[in-house]
Amino acid sequence: xxxAVKGGERAIENAHRLLAHKRRGxxxxxxxxxxQISEQLGLAVDRVMSEGSLYDRELxxxxxxxxxxxxxxxxxxxxxxxxxxxxFGASEPVxxxxxxxxxxxxxxxxxxxxxxxxxxxxxxxxRLLDPSLAQGVAPEAPATADASTAPTPRVTDxxxxxGLIESSPQAEDGASVGDLTREPLNFPADRDLRLQNLARGDxxxxxxxxxxxxxxxxxNHPFAGExxxxxxxxxxxxxxxxxxxxxxxxxxxxxxxxxxxxGSATEAPCFxxxxxxxxxxxxxxxxxxALVDRALRARELxxxxxxxxxxxxxxxxxxxxxxxxxxxxxxxxxxxxxxxSELGLLRKLRQEFADAQAPEAMKEAAE
Amino acid sequence: MAVLAHAEAGEIAARLxxxxxxxxxxxxxxxxxxxxxxxxxxxDGAPFNLGEATVSRAAVKLASGExxxxxxxxxxxxxxxxxxxxxxxxxxxxxxxxxxxxxxAPLREQLMIRRQQAAAETAAxxxxxxxxxxxxG
Numbered sequence: 001x002x003x004a005v006k007g008g009e010r011a012i013e014n015a016h017r018l019l020a021h022k023r024r025g026x027x028x029x030x031x032x033x034x035x036q037i038s039e040q041l042g043l044a045v046d047r048v049m050s051e052g053s054l055y056d057r058e059l060x061x062x063x064x065x066x067x068x069x070x071x072x073x074x075x076x077x078x079x080x081x082x083x084x085x086x087x088f089g090a091s092e093p094v095x096x097x098x099x100x101x102x103x104x105x106x107x108x109x110x111x112x113x114x115x116x117x118x119x120x121x122x123x124x125x126x127r128l129l130d131p132s133l134a135q136g137v138a139p140e141a142p143a144t145a146d147a148s149t150a151p152t153p154r155v156t157d158x159x160x161x162x163g164l165i166e167s168s169p170q171a172e173d174g175a176s177v178g179d180l181t182r183e184p185l186n187f188p189a190d191r192d193l194r195l196q197n198l199a200r201g202d203x204x205x206x207x208x209x210x211x212x213x214x215x216x217x218x219x220n221h222p223f224a225g226e227x228x229x230x231x232x233x234x235x236x237x238x239x240x241x242x243x244x245x246x247x248x249x250x251x252x253x254x255x256x257x258x259x260x261x262x263g264s265a266t267e268a269p270c271f272x273x274x275x276x277x278x279x280x281x282x283x284x285x286x287x288x289x290a291l292v293d294r295a296l297r298a299r300e301l302x303x304x305x306x307x308x309x310x311x312x313x314x315x316x317x318x319x320x321x322x323x324x325x326x327x328x329x330x331x332x333x334x335x336x337x338x339x340x341s342e343l344g345l346l347r348k349l350r351q352e353f354a355d356a357q358a359p360e361a362m363k364e365a366a367e
Numbered sequence: 368m369a370v371l372a373h374a375e376a377g378e379i380a381a382r383l384x385x386x387x388x389x390x391x392x393x394x395x396x397x398x399x400x401x402x403x404x405x406x407x408x409x410x411d412g413a414p415f416n417l418g419e420a421t422v423s424r425a426a427v428k429l430a431s432g433e434x435x436x437x438x439x440x441x442x443x444x445x446x447x448x449x450x451x452x453x454x455x456x457x458x459x460x461x462x463x464x465x466x467x468x469x470x471x472a473p474l475r476e477q478l479m480i481r482r483q484q485a486a487a488e489t490a491a492x493x494x495x496x497x498x499x500x501x502x503x504g
Binding site for chain 2: 056089120169181192241256
């Protein structure tokens with residue numbers, strides 16, 4: 001049966017008008033500015049940039065404001081925006097070893113060159129609500145100390161010197177870098193595509209997947225070899241200039257997960273690794289990403305693929321929250337025609353059921 | 368040029384204000400676009416695509432022929448144009464020295480001060496381990 005779906009324009013228009021009104025909230029309360037969101041809700045901005053896959057603090061703040069704080073909606077807005085701009089090209093790969101570190105911790109070695117630097121962290125707080133924030137008080141100025149000029153090498157580089165950990169896979173000459181925003185995803189997918197997928201994947205999904213590996217679903221015995229957060233320089237080879245130009249700096253978080261051994265008759269056993277990298281200060285995200293990256297290497301490392309986190313098709317097909325929310329939320333859009341046909345079918349089945357029962361009942365009555 | 372990419376558009380403009388700028392024209396009108404940012408597997412391995420960033424770019428040509436290119440993260444096309452202008456001026460015999468001295472050097476100093484302050488704040492959060500002696504504490 002055909003059911004025309006028309007009308008509703010005015011209702012939609014008025015609903016959006018009401019939404020704008022609700023977004024603004026009580027007019028007696030000052031309107032939140034993009035600077036306020038960017039400066040004071042900085043980690044929400046970081047998450048929207050990471051999963052929106054677009055580094056632009058101001059746009060992420062705007063998206064958060066427009067989405068009334070719904071971060072997945074904000075991520076959706078940012079993804080839609082990026083489709084409106086031309087792409088100039090790809091940057092030179094950033095050098096996280098040269099990061100101006102604002103935080104850098106290792107759970108594997110106490111005395112790492114460059115030291116354990118806590119930086120701005122929730123770790124070791126007591127997770128008690130602070131009523132003074134409700135009043136709005138100016139915090140103390142940060143403490144300062146003489147900054148050391150000692151380099152902060154990656155912990156994996158230190159382990160690598162003794163051959164205790166596998167080295168990072170190097171690109172083959174002339175190999176192109178996979179880009180899932182340009183080509184549809186095919187399985188099995190290479191590590192570059194997997195990392196791109198995880199880098200823009202939903203933090204909650206990756207957290208749950210990473211957690212599942214710790215609980216035994218694809219166990220791989222992780223240690224947080226190193227987590228670092230800070231600024232890295234970005235360079236871009238400009239065709240018109242004919243050389244690499246500096247674009248400025250971005251903030252990144254990197255997690256090097258150190259996992260249990262691999263080895264063979266011909267190769268000495270060594271630690272394996274999982275890698276996480278994301279925009280801004282995104283520690284939970286990069287740790288989860290590194291756990292899942294390692295789990296997804298099961299095939300490559302000759303491990304039995306039994307757990308969801310090891311199944312790349314499962315992980316990569318469900319990690320994107322814009323795709324996920326699109327499919328889940330489309331269920332609330334009109335499905336009147338589909339439902340009418342289901343209803344028609346169900347009525348027919350029920351009639352057949354009733355017809356089949358009826359002669360029996362009559363027979364029984366006659367007896 | 369890295370110094371200029373780290374500066375605010377207003378800071379660059381303010382420092383250029385005292386210059387009697389030579390004639391120049393846009394070789395490429397400022398435009399906004401995206402650059403795909405790349406990382407490396409494990410930090411030092413094969414490259415992968417991490418996510419994009421907004422970038423603004425411009426190119427400026429001085430009447431005397433020097434061409435400058437301006438690229439910067441973000442969507443501030445005026446900043447890209449100012450960087451391109453400085454890039455062209457730096458190459459010119461008449462302006463190179465003055466732009467380095469009055470625009471780039473002071474901005475570099477400001478950047479260094481900001482970085483030193485951030486480094487000092489970070490350094491205060493470095494952990495000093497000490498070993499407890501038995502019977503103490």
